[in-house]
Amino acid sequence: QQQVKQSPQSLIVQKGGISIINCAYENTAFDYFPWYQQFPGKGPALLIAIRPDVSEKKEGRFTISFNKSAKQFSLHIMDSQPGDSATYFCAASIRGGSYIPTFGRGTSLIVHP
Amino acid sequence: SAVISQKPSRDICQRGTSLTIQCQVDSQVTMMFWYRQQPGQSLTLIATANQGSEATYESGFVIDKFPISRPNLTFSTLTVSNMSPEDSSIYLCSVVLRTSGTNTGELFFGEGSRLTVL
Numbered sequence: 549q550q551q552v553k554q555s556p557q558s559l560i561v562q563k564g565g566i567s568i569i570n571c572a573y574e575n576t577a578f579d580y581f582p583w584y585q586q587f588p589g590k591g592p593a594l595l596i597a598i599r600p601d602v603s604e605k606k607e608g609r610f611t612i613s614f615n616k617s618a619k620q621f622s623l624h625i626m627d628s629q630p631g632d633s634a635t636y637f638c639a640a641s642i643r644g645g646s647y648i649p650t651f652g653r654g655t656s657l658i659v660h661p
Numbered sequence: 662s663a664v665i666s667q668k669p670s671r672d673i674c675q676r677g678t679s680l681t682i683q684c685q686v687d688s689q690v691t692m693m694f695w696y697r698q699q700p701g702q703s704l705t706l707i708a709t710a711n712q713g714s715e716a717t718y719e720s721g722f723v724i725d726k727f728p729i730s731r732p733n734l735t736f737s738t739l740t741v742s743n744m745s746p747e748d749s750s751i752y753l754c755s756v757v758l759r760t761s762g763t764n765t766g767e768l769f770f771g772e773g774s775r776l777t778v779l
Contacts, residue, residue, distance in 0.1 A: 582767070591665075591753050591770030592704070637703065647692065647757050649768065653703045 551575055552640050554652025561659050567625040569655045571638035574619065578640035581614065582649065583623050586635045595636070596623070599643075628659045663688055663758050665771035673777045674744055681740045682774045684754030689734040695727070696753040698773070704753070710737040744778045751775050 553572045561567045571581075582597035598605045598612040598621065605612045611624040625632055635656050639649035664687040674680050684693065693710040708716040708729055716729035731737040741748050754771040 584768075589772070591755075591772045592768075593770065594767050597767070647768075648694070648706060648709070651704045656701075 551650045552638060552652045554638050554655060556655060557653065558656045559658070561628045561657065563628065563630060563659055563661050565628050565659075567623075567628045567632065567657055567659070569623045569636055569638070569657070570620065571622065571640075571652050572618075572620045573640045573650075575640070575650075576619070577642050578650075580641045580643050580647075580649075581612070581621050582639050582641075583610075583612065584637040584639065584651075586637065586654075588634075592637060625657075628657075630659045630661050633657055633659050663690060663756055663769040665754055665756060665769055667754050667771035667774050669774055670772065671775040671777075673779060675779055676745055678744055679740055679742045680744065680776060681738050682752055682754070684737045684739070684771055686735045686756055688758070690756040690758055692757040693731060693737050694755045694768075695729060695737070695739045696755060696770075698751040698753060700750075707739070707752075710739075741776065744776075746778045749776060749778045 551574050555570050579600055583595045584592035585595040586592040596607050596610050598614050600616050603614050609626045614621045635654045637654045638652040641647055641649040666685045668683045695707040696704045697707055698704050706719045707722045708718040710716050710729050710731040712731050726742050728740045751773040753773045755768045
């Protein structure tokens with residue numbers, strides 16, 4: 549049973565556009581929601597993360613929106629750039645536990661110049 | 662942050678052989694994990710590497726196939742034993758960083774070891 553559902557599987561956006569990736573979770577005990585970015589040939593790297601006591605977190609062009617009642621969170625990439633082309637994974641974990649995250653299936657983002 | 666070095670970065674192996682992947686971290690960490698990432702797929706946790714004791718394996722992974730060692734807080738190895746083409750994958754070492762006695766919650770990953778089994 550997949551506990552974190554991520555969509556879409558792939559996304560193509562024009563340069564300057566907005567990229568939106570959505571995730572939904574089932575376990576209400578999750579209290580840490582990171583997004584990881586992975587470039588080809590590299591390991592994933594933390595991009596941005598949110599805790600459920602806030603509804604939005606913004607870092608530069610990247611924003612996480614969090615809806616606790618709907619058990620959903622999303623990543624918005626504003627003014628998408630070709631350098632943003634990568635695979636994005638959402639995840640969820642429990643801070644008081646082992647910190648082992650449950651990952652979504654990933655979204656392959658391509659930003660055309 | 663943590664810098665994680667994995668060796669080898671890639672290898673091509675014959676069916677039936679075994680390969681050991683090394684993971685070295687530049688700081689002491691509380692938790693180390695091994696993940697598998699098949700082409701175009703998500704990250705699947707193989708096991709948690711426990712210092713000085715047997716690793717904790719996830720469902721579907723067993724010690725005989727994926728023996729893991731962790732002799733200290735900064736080093737771990739994963740062996741892929743009796744390999745078959747289905748083991749062709751990227752194997753990733755990851756850690757949770759300890760900061761002032763508390764976990765940050767952030768996973769740091771190595772660049773991975775890309776394994777091809779013929």
